[in-house]
Amino acid sequence: MIVVNARFLTQHVTGIQRFAAEITRELLTLRADTVLAVPRGPIDTRGLDASRIVRVGRLSGHAWEQLELPLFARGRGAVLLDLTSTGPVWYRPQVSTHHDVTWLRHPDSFGRRFRTLYALVVPRLIARSDHLLTVSAFSRGEISAHFGTSPDRFTVVPNAADARFRPSGEGAPAADGRxxxxxxxxxxxxxxxxxxxxxxxxxxxxxxxxxxxxxxxxxxxxxxxxxxxxxxxxxxxxxxxxxxxxxxxxxxxxxxxxxxxxxxxxxxxxxxxxxxxxxxxxxxxxxxxxxxxxxxxxxxxxxxxxxxxxxxxxxxxxxxxxxxxxxxxRRFSWRTSAELVSRVLDDVAARTAARV
Structure with missing residues (x-):
C-alpha cells in the first residue's frame, strides 16, 4: 500500500503544491493501492478522487505530519510518499521529495520560523528516507552536496505544465493590450x-x-x-x-x-x-x-x-x-514524471519486503 502525505491539500498553491497535486493525480490513475492521508480541517481536493482521501487523526500542520500521519501509515504497513519537502523524520519505508535549497541559498526570502523548521526536519528526513526525489539535475547536485548524501539516492522527477495551458485559439481568448x-x-x-x-x-x-x-x-x-x-x-x-x-x-x-x-x-x-x-x-x-x-x-x-x-x-x-x-x-509530462515515481515506490516496497 502507498500512503501519500496529502497535507499539501490544506495549503495555498505554489509550485511545490502544484507538483504534489499533479503527481498525485497521475498516481491515482496508475495505481489502485494508493490513498491520500489528510489532517482535520478544510481542504481543497484540487479535483482529486475524493474516495481515495482519508481523514487521519485530530491534529493539524507539522504536529499531524510528525505524529499522526506515520502512525496511520505504520498501521497499514505502507510506503509513505512525501511530495512537498517535509515529512515524518522517523518513519520507514518512506520516499521524500526535496525541490531545492532556496531556504539556505537565499534565507532573506523566508521567515525565521520557516527556516528553523526546515533546519530541524529536512536534514533528518534526507538522512532517513529510503529514496529521494527532486525536480532537476541542478537540485540533485545542490542538495546532495549540501547534505553530504550520494546523488545516486535521488531520482529526478521533472515538473510539467498543466494541459489547461495551451496556445491561443483553444479556449480562453488572449488578454488585450501590449x-x-x-x-x-x-x-x-x-x-x-x-x-x-x-x-x-x-x-x-x-x-x-x-x-x-x-x-x-x-x-x-x-x-x-x-x-x-x-x-x-x-x-x-x-x-x-x-x-x-x-x-x-x-x-x-x-x-x-x-x-x-x-x-x-x-x-x-x-x-x-x-x-x-x-x-x-x-x-x-x-x-x-x-x-x-x-x-x-x-x-x-x-x-x-x-x-x-x-x-x-x-x-x-x-x-x-x-x-x-x-x-x-513538450519534453515534460506529469504522466511521465508520475511513472518515474511509481517505479521508485515499487522498488522501495520490494526492498522493504526483502528485509522482512
Whole structure:
C-alpha cells in the first residue's frame, strides 16, 4: 500500500503544491493501492478522487505530519510518499521529495520560523528516507552536496505544465493590450526589484508597453517591499488558471529573472501557451529551458532591459521563441514524471519486503 502525505491539500498553491497535486493525480490513475492521508480541517481536493482521501487523526500542520500521519501509515504497513519537502523524520519505508535549497541559498526570502523548521526536519528526513526525489539535475547536485548524501539516492522527477495551458485559439481568448508578463511571488530571490528597475530603463522608448505582474506572497516568505513601481506596472495579485492562460497568450514576452529555482514551472506554462520567454541564466533554468529562451544576467538590469527591448522590437525573434518554447514544453509530462515515481515506490516496497 502507498500512503501519500496529502497535507499539501490544506495549503495555498505554489509550485511545490502544484507538483504534489499533479503527481498525485497521475498516481491515482496508475495505481489502485494508493490513498491520500489528510489532517482535520478544510481542504481543497484540487479535483482529486475524493474516495481515495482519508481523514487521519485530530491534529493539524507539522504536529499531524510528525505524529499522526506515520502512525496511520505504520498501521497499514505502507510506503509513505512525501511530495512537498517535509515529512515524518522517523518513519520507514518512506520516499521524500526535496525541490531545492532556496531556504539556505537565499534565507532573506523566508521567515525565521520557516527556516528553523526546515533546519530541524529536512536534514533528518534526507538522512532517513529510503529514496529521494527532486525536480532537476541542478537540485540533485545542490542538495546532495549540501547534505553530504550520494546523488545516486535521488531520482529526478521533472515538473510539467498543466494541459489547461495551451496556445491561443483553444479556449480562453488572449488578454488585450501590449505588455510583458511576470508570474511569481515577489520574494527576494525572485529578483523583482531588478526586474522593475530594468522595466524603468526599457519603458521610455516603449511607452505603449505595460508590465503586468501576477502572484502574491505566502506566510512562509519574508515580505519584500519595493518603491513606486511606475504608472505602467500593474500588480494583478492571484488570478485563476483561465485568466492566467489568457495573460500568457496575450503577452509580448514572459519575464522570469529569478536568481534561484529548483525547476521553475511558470516559464513552461508560458511556453505551452505560445509565449516567448526571457529568463535568468541561473540555477536550473538553462537545464529546463535549453535553447528555447532569451537568457539574461539576473544581476544586470541593463541586460534584462536590453532583452525586453530585443524581444518586443523583433517579431521574427518572438516567433522563433514561440516555436522553440512549444517544442521545449513538450519534453515534460506529469504522466511521465508520475511513472518515474511509481517505479521508485515499487522498488522501495520490494526492498522493504526483502528485509522482512
Amino acid at each position: 505588455y510583458l508578463l511576470a508570474v511569481s511571488s515577489p520574494n527576494a530571490h525572485k529578483n523583482f526589484g531588478r526586474m522593475l528597475e530594468a522595466f524603468a530603463r526599457f519603458s521610455p522608448r516603449h511607452p505603449d508597453v505595460e508590465l503586468r505582474v501576477v502572484g502574491s506572497q505566502t506566510r512562509a516568505f519574508a515580505r519584500q517591499e519595493y518603491g513606486a513601481p511606475g504608472e505602467r506596472v500593474r500588480f494583478l495579485g492571484r488570478v485563476g488558471d483561465d485568466d492566467l492562460t489568457a495573460l500568457y497568450r496575450g503577452a509580448l514576452a514572459f519575464v522570469f529573472p529569478s536568481l534561484y529555482e529548483g525547476f521553475g514551472i511558470p516559464p513552461l506554462e508560458a511556453q505551452q501557451c505560445g509565449c516567448p520567454v526571457i529568463a535568468a541564466r541561473a540555477a536550473s533554468l538553462p537545464e529546463v529551458l535549453g535553447d528555447s529562451a532569451v537568457f539574461v544576467d539576473p544581476y544586470d538590469t541593463g541586460d534584462i532591459a536590453g532583452a525586453m527591448a530585443r524581444v518586443v522590437d523583433d517579431a521574427a525573434l518572438r516567433e522563433r521563441l514561440r516555436r522553440d518554447g512549444l517544442r521545449n514544453a
